[in-house]
Amino acid sequence: MLHLRLITPPDKTDEVVRLIEKRVGTTHLVVMAGAARNPAGDVVMCDVAREAGDELIGALRASGLDETGSIAVENIDLSLSKRADKAEAEAPGEGADAVLWEHLADATHEESTLSITYVAFITLATMIAACGVVLDNAILIVGAMAVGPEFGPLAGFSTAIVQRHPRLALRSLIALLVGFAVAMAVTVAFSLFMDSLGYFTEAELEATRPNTAFVYAPDAFSFVVAVLAGIAGTLSLTSAKSGALVGVAISVTTVPAAANAAVALSYGDMKQTVGSTEQLLLNLLGIILAGTLTLLFQKWLWSKPRKGNSAS
DSSP: OEEEEEEEOGGGHHHHHHHHHTSTTEEEEEEEEEEEETTEEEEEEEEEOHHHHHHHHHHHHHTTHHHHSEEEEEEOSOOOOHHHHHHHHHSSSOGGGOOOHHHHHHHHHHHTOOOHHHHHHHHHHHHHHHHHHHHTOHHHHHHHHHHOOTHHHHHHHHHHHHHTOHHHHHHHHHHHHHHHHHHHHHHHHHHHHHHHHTSSOHHHHHSOOTTTGGGGOOOHHHHHHHHHHHHHHHHHHHSSOOTTHHHHHTTSOSHHHHHHHHHHHHTTOHHHHHHHHHHHHHHHHHHHHHHHHHHHHHHHHHHSOOTTSSOO
16 A cells, blocks of 8 residues: 655645545545645645555646645555555555556665765775676675666666656666676776786686676677566566565676776786677666666556546
8 A cells, every 4th residue: 555645725625635535446535724834734644555656646647736835755664444445455456566656766766866875885886796796706796796886777777767757767878887897997996996906817817707798798698687677677667566676686797797897908818898788778778678668568557447446
């Protein structure tokens, strides 16, 4: 269930209440006249089944409430109510499958912003991965994958394509390009520094690395895994079941490929640099393609007419 807290101008309260009452999946409607102070107006609260939430939020935005008042949405972790159970049963579809497009757009907007924290995380992840590829240590590679924040802008770019949001697409693309460029540049310097201390050597990079050689040898399986991970990550973001996102992060070779390209570049090994760059681009393309197609399918699925769109 979702909880909606609305601030409505007094002259729009009746319209908002009608919008809520005529839709299935809503319950626990509360109206507090004159309770709001900033902005001044009435407070309307209700609970709505997740699978009916996107339609209701869309109708409220279409009424202009987001401009004249306020729409706040939060998840309800526990609701002990027969009315809530009835609302969920009447709402079409399953809550875990529902897509809250407004929430997705807001979440990906935040995750795809080029910030100091984002750059710090992707740079640290790439430096950790650099240690992993030189030492041929799979544990460090997995750790670097988990630290990397790059799935945020990848999901943001896919969302922007589906929602036709050019500003979000540009923001996501800048975060990806600048983030990886800074991370790789810093990692080149880090590699040279570690080499001067004797911790990194060219011999280690050129040696047979059974655990990490895949990061500069792209093949069909690299693309297949990236596509599967992109689908899983998108489903994790759009559904109520978000626990799979960490698994997605450690499934694709983005940060490790960037790290290997940076280390190889510091030693002038253009073969590994090119191979790692191809691996990076292949994975990024696979994730974006899969994410976009998954969102398009979900949008088509939820646009189909379903029983119970409005209360009788």
